[in-house]
Amino acid sequence: MTVRDIIKILDAELLYGNDELLDQEVAHACGSDMMSDVLAFVKDQAVLLTGLINTQAIRTAEMMDMKCVILVRGKDPLESVIDLAKDRDICVLKTPLTMFSACGLLYENGIRGGKSK
Amino acid sequence: MTFQYDVPGDDFTRAGEASGDLKKKMKKLGFPSDVIRRVSIALYEGEINMVIHANGGHITAEVSSKEIDLTLADTGPGIPDIEKAMQDGFSTASDQVRNLGFGAGMGLPNMKRNSDEISIETELGVGTTVRMKILNK
Numbered sequence: 001m002t003v004r005d006i007i008k009i010l011d012a013e014l015l016y017g018n019d020e021l022l023d024q025e026v027a028h029a030c031g032s033d034m035m036s037d038v039l040a041f042v043k044d045q046a047v048l049l050t051g052l053i054n055t056q057a058i059r060t061a062e063m064m065d066m067k068c069v070i071l072v073r074g075k076d077p078l079e080s081v082i083d084l085a086k087d088r089d090i091c092v093l094k095t096p097l098t099m100f101s102a103c104g105l106l107y108e109n110g111i112r113g114g115k116s117k
Numbered sequence: 118m119t120f121q122y123d124v125p126g127d128d129f130t131r132a133g134e135a136s137g138d139l140k141k142k143m144k145k146l147g148f149p150s151d152v153i154r155r156v157s158i159a160l161y162e163g164e165i166n167m168v169i170h171a172n173g174g175h176i177t178a179e180v181s182s183k184e185i186d187l188t189l190a191d192t193g194p195g196i197p198d199i200e201k202a203m204q205d206g207f208s209t210a211s212d213q214v215r216n217l218g219f220g221a222g223m224g225l226p227n228m229k230r231n232s233d234e235i236s237i238e239t240e241l242g243v244g245t246t247v248r249m250k251i252l253n254k
Contacts, residue, residue, distance in 0.1 A: 033218060036218070036223040036224065036227075039227055040226070040227045054218070056129075056130075056133065056218050057218065060218075062157075063136060063158055064158075080130065
């Protein structure tokens with residue numbers, strides 16, 4: 001599945017991305033509002049689903065080499081969050097779905113949780 | 118090669134700038150991605166700790182082909198019980214910090230997990246210095 005497919009599945013809005021980011025293949029994802037836990041437990045997941053809309057969601061993705069952050073529950077991030085994502089070349093999507101529903105739909109379509117540490 | 122960073126204590130949104138910058142530099146220098154990841158996570162957790170507990174501090178990163186030595190020094194309140202602070206899930210962070218996505222009590226344990234050696238010197242009311250060594254292997 002590519003990020004483009006995810007946009008369709010989650011009825012998501014693209015807040016930042018480019019062709020290269022949108023066409024990349026994604027197999028694993030994780031969902032958390034706690035960045036501490038993402039840093040401690042996540043291994044090679046390329047996508048982060050979160051309700052956290054501050055810059056630390058992008059920084060956490062950056063440290064973990066994740067390529068896409070999906071903001072759930074329809075939350076709008078500050079402009080500074082998008083600016084940071086552009087600078088770090090990380091795709092940002094926004095979906096009106098809740099965390100549970102967004103994760104469920106991705107799982108149903110073949111995305112898995114991957115290994116944890 | 119030595120890199121120095123000041124971590125401002127009053128601006129949570131900037132926590133992680135040093136880790137991001139060091140990550141970029143290590144990529145340019147051609148370090149393996151798993152070594153870069155371990156350094157990034159250990160340093161980022163440290164930066165977050167400095168901002169939420171110690172009103173900022175100073176980072177020195179010494180980078181060589183053999184190892185990466187990180188020194189994080191602050192003049193914060195010190196850690197009353199290091200053994201407790203090293204336990205998974207133990208946290209003294211405020212609800213405000215938790216709302217920002219941190220304070221799950223995984224910071225120091227995660228710094229330990231991602232480094233090959235860690236030492237913590239702390240004195241109440243004086244400050245804390247954390248030293249981490251990550252081998253380039």
